[in-house]
Amino acid sequence: MTNKTISLIAFLIISLTINAQNTVIKAGHFFDARNGEMLESQIIVIQDGKIKEIGTVPKFSDTDSIIDLSNSWVLPGLMDCHVHITINLPYRNLNVEQMYSNESTALRAIRGTVVAKQFLDNGFTTIKEIGNDANYATSAIIKAIKKGWIQGPNIIYAGKIIAPYGGQSEGVNPEHEHFWDFEYIDADTPNEVKKAVRKNIYNGASVIKLVTGDNGIYNIEDIRAAVDEAKKYAIKVTVHTVGGLAATNAISGGAAGIEHGFELNNEQLQSMKDKGTFLVGTDFSFDNWYAYGMDSTTATVLNNNLVDRLERAYKIGTPMAFGTDIVVDIPELNRVESSLKVLETWKAAEIPASYILQTMTIKAAELLGIDKERGVLESNYYADIIAVQNNPLNDIESIKTVHFVMKEGEIIRNDKK
Ligand SMILES: [Zn+2]
Structure with a gap:
């Protein structure tokens, strides 16, 4: 190579570096998730998928x-820290056993791609897929997203749900005892759990989910x-439990999160605060309970209980991450719109909008173990960025x-190109 060629190559490399095209977002109003406040007129410079610089001064x-x-x-x-993208049950007609037997893993995976895209299009760039996806359907969806075949959010994935004998099934005949094996792994001793x-x-899980208290208590x-x-493997464990001894054991055993926790008492919420255990409250609104088939009176009682539990958790200071758990769409609404009905419960409990937004961003990232790369918009974080038309601090x-x-x-x- 001649000296001339070498200097030409050096010149090209330098000019490419200088002229490397960045994407720049001019943000009129900007939510600082770390401090829970709205800033004005921020410039976000994005390069190679990550935030290079942010503030009022970037050139x-x-x-x-x-x-x-x-x-x-x-x-x-x-x-959203609690979703089931491969399930959709009919309105007011919950029959999971029928779904298990009538829908193949392939069909569930196809639905999962559609629901995953709905989450992404509606601003959810990360979801925690928490199981009940037949024979590891979501594992294939994650691969398809990574290959670029389809668009979808970043997915933290639980794989099959680990539970005491029987999964979450009720009344299955002994001759069909393996009926639930596509959705659950029976594990009844510490070694079976391991x-x-x-x-x-092995099958792609990046979080572990246990169920306790439905059939047997861990x-x-x-x-x-x-x-x-x-x-x-640097993976966390989260536990589905409503309350009682099952919840106490889950908290004492070192779970990172409690899913649902509908009946947690103040003592349990306090010990979660002390240990840093997150509550993923899946706080169904009246409409969600009704969609699941409850009558109006029951739906009202259940919703009131959740408002009360949310109020107590907030007052005590239990760490919280946003999670919805909606598997029944409300007529005329898609999955995300149906899921966001839970905001009515958060509003009824008078939780400040800035705190709710933090449970959907920085606090969720902390629970999911991705808080060094996502959840806030700062230098070196992934450019996972959304924009909305009105101030969410005025109305979530x-x-x-x-x-x-x-x-x-x-x-x-x-939409506004
Ligand atoms: Zn669930």
Whole structure:
């Protein structure tokens, strides 16, 4: 190579570096998730899927691609910490056993791709898929997203649900005792729990979910076996439980999260605060309970209980991450719109909008173990960015007005181009 060629190559490399095109977002209003407050007129410079610089001063060049969101409220991508993308049950006709037998893993996976895209399009750039996906359907969906075949959110995935004998099925005949095996792994001793954890991780799980209290209650040792095994792979354990002894054992055993926790008492909420255990409350509104088939009176009672539990958890200071658990769509509403009905419960409990937004961003990221890369918009974090039309601090329901979505620097949706 001649000296001339070498200097030409060096010149090209330098000019490419200088002229490397960044994406620049001009944010009129910007939610600082770490401090829970709205800032004005921020410039976000994005390069290679991550935030390079953010603030009022960043410089950008004419060659950069500018996205003008100066009339919008810009937020980190939202997170839902309890979803089941491959399930959709008929309105007011909950029959999971029928779904298990009538819908193949392939069909469930196809539905999952549709629901995953709905979450992404509506501003949820990360979801925790918490199981009940037949024979690891979501594992294939995650691969398809990574290959670029389909668009979908970043998915934290539980694999099969680990539970005491019987999964969450009731009244299945003894001759059909393996009926639930596509959805659950029976595990009744600490060693069986460990084996189930390893099987899930082999199949792509990035979080472990246990169910306790539905059929049989896990001992503290059973919970601890899951937590210790998962920890070897830097994975967390979250536990479905409504309350009582099952919840006490889950908290004492070191679970990172409690899913539902509808009947947690103040003592349990306090010990969750002390240990840093998150509550993923799946706080169904009246309409959600009604959609699941409850009569009006029951739906009202159940919703009031959740408002009360949310109020107590907030007052005590239990860490919380947003999760919805909606598997029945309300007529005329898609999955995300049906899921966001739970905001009515949060509003009834008078939880401040800035706190709710934090449970959907920075706090969710903390529970999911991704708080060093997502959940806030700061340098070196992924450019998971959304914009809404109205100030969500005035009314949290404004997050339903998403008109811009970016995931890892890629524009998924921009209605106002
Ligand atoms: Zn669930």
